[in-house]
Amino acid sequence: xxxxxxxxxGELDRLREAHLYRAPRTLASPQGPRPLIDGRRMLxxxxxxxxxxxxxxxxxxxxxxxxxxxxxxxxAAHLVTGHSVAHQALEEExxxxxxxxxxxxxxxxYLANLGVISALTGRGDQVFEDRLNHASLLDxxxxxxxxxxxxxHADPRALSRMLDALMLNETGARLxxxxxxxxxxxxxxxxxxxxxxxxxADAWLLVDDAHGLGVxxxxxxxxxxxxxxxxxxxxxxxxxxGKALGTAGAFVAGSRELIETLIQRARSYIFTTAPPPAIAAxxxxxxxxxxxxxWRRERxxxxxxxxxxxxxxxxxxxxxxxTPIQPLIAGTAxxxxxxxxxxxxxxxxxxxxxxxxxxxxxxRLRITFSAAHTAEDVDRLLAALSSLRQEVPEx
Ligand SMILES: *Cc1c(COP(=O)(O)O)cnc(C)c1O
Numbered sequence: 001x002x003x004x005x006x007x008x009x010g011e012l013d014r015l016r017e018a019h020l021y022r023a024p025r026t027l028a029s030p031q032g033p034r035p036l037i038d039g040r041r042m043l044x045x046x047x048x049x050x051x052x053x054x055x056x057x058x059x060x061x062x063x064x065x066x067x068x069x070x071x072x073x074x075x076a077a078h079l080v081t082g083h084s085v086a087h088q089a090l091e092e093e094x095x096x097x098x099x100x101x102x103x104x105x106x107x108x109x110y111l112a113n114l115g116v117i118s119a120l121t122g123r124g125d126q127v128f129e130d131r132l133n134h135a136s137l138l139d140x141x142x143x144x145x146x147x148x149x150x151x152x153h154a155d156p157r158a159l160s161r162m163l164d165a166l167m168l169n170e171t172g173a174r175l176x177x178x179x180x181x182x183x184x185x186x187x188x189x190x191x192x193x194x195x196x197x198x199x200x201a202d203a204w205l206l207v208d209d210a211h212g213l214g215v216x217x218x219x220x221x222x223x224x225x226x227x228x229x230x231x232x233x234x235x236x237x238x239x240x241x242g243k244a245l246g247t248a249g250a251f252v253a254g255s256r257e258l259i260e261t262l263i264q265r266a267r268s269y270i271f272t273t274a275p276p277p278a279i280a281a282x283x284x285x286x287x288x289x290x291x292x293x294x295w296r297r298e299r300x301x302x303x304x305x306x307x308x309x310x311x312x313x314x315x316x317x318x319x320x321x322x323t324p325i326q327p328l329i330a331g332t333a334x335x336x337x338x339x340x341x342x343x344x345x346x347x348x349x350x351x352x353x354x355x356x357x358x359x360x361x362x363x364r365l366r367i368t369f370s371a372a373h374t375a376e377d378v379d380r381l382l383a384a385l386s387s388l389r390q391e392v393p394e395x
């Protein structure tokens with residue numbers, strides 16, 4: 001029997017039985033390939049700190065200097081007195097980095113997506129999203145009260161058909177939103193095909209490049225640069241700072257009019273305290289390092305090549321991905337969890353990703369690499385994975 005929704009203990013038991021229960025781990029060390037967890041050094045492949053900047057000495061120094069100069073809390077929302085010269089300078093540098101007129105900081109990627117989608121669309125409008133988009137893009141559409149329609153993953157034809165069926169009798173604004181690099185699959189959105197579709201439908205095209213920024217493209221400029229697309233083709237770019245850039249927060253970049261509109265209308269920008277200015281100071285430093293040190297991206301590519309070659313030899317069920325996100329499909333939540341637990345006994349940490357984060361039947365190990373990993377780390381992971389394959393699956 002499915003327990004009533006007011007019976008929390010019953011609901012929690014049900015999640016446990018379905019292998020869907022989740023709990024945070026507690027780290028007693030900085031982020032990095034070897035975190036200290038419950039008194040144990042693990043070799044971890046689950047962080048989004050792709051460039052290894054979350055614990056970089058220069059970024060830490062910039063954070064300290066930022067705290068000396070501006071204190072800790074920002075004290076107010078950006079539109080009151082929370083916007084410091086560090087925030088302003090970072091916004092200008094992010095605009096320059098992404099080749100756009102302006103950029104606007106948000107406290108997180110989740111809030112950026114809620115803010116931008118609900119500022120650009122509302123009741124009577126239409127939002128089109130890839131089925132595998134990040135939860136924050138889906139929630140942004142829900143919050144906006146626009147009609148949300150989800151198209152088959154990375155399928156421009158499915159989107160095109162959806163738009164064709166609608167265009168005759170629907171008015172109102174349209175927005176197409178997609179991850180640049182899909183967070184749980186590691187593949188790239190078919191952006192060159194989405195651009196003409198958006199143009200034909202007179203729709204906004206929004207790309208959330210949380211996992212491309214810093215990693216792909218010239219100087220880490222992201223998926224759009226990698227695919228040769230600019231602001232003309234993709235007018236709304238969302239980027240996050242807590243992944244490859246190793247700090248915290250997010251931004252939206254675009255035209256002057258877009259950013260001015262967000263300042264007036266994005267509720268998740270207006271009604272929240274600005275991030276600590278020292279975080280902005282630290283991000284300015286990590287952005288400088290990310291742009292300059294291309295060896296970090298080259299190191300990543302080398303590690304990914306080594307891992308994929310080894311995985312192919314072992315005949316592991318990897319998804320087709322050229323990014324640091326390398327998913328290994330388990331199928332059931334139970335199988336993913338059992339693999340993850342077995343790796344843990346070998347001192348290796350890889351998170352099991354289960355529904356509702358991924359569709360039913362596609363539970364997986366989400367393996368991620370960082371420029372801070374070594375070739376030996378990859379080999380140790382491969383050896384551990386090969387021992388998994390020799391086990392009889394549990395179901
Ligand atoms: C992580 C992520 C976000 C959320 O960013 P936070 O800064 O962690 O809130 C948004 N979109 C995508 C695609 C992400 O992977």
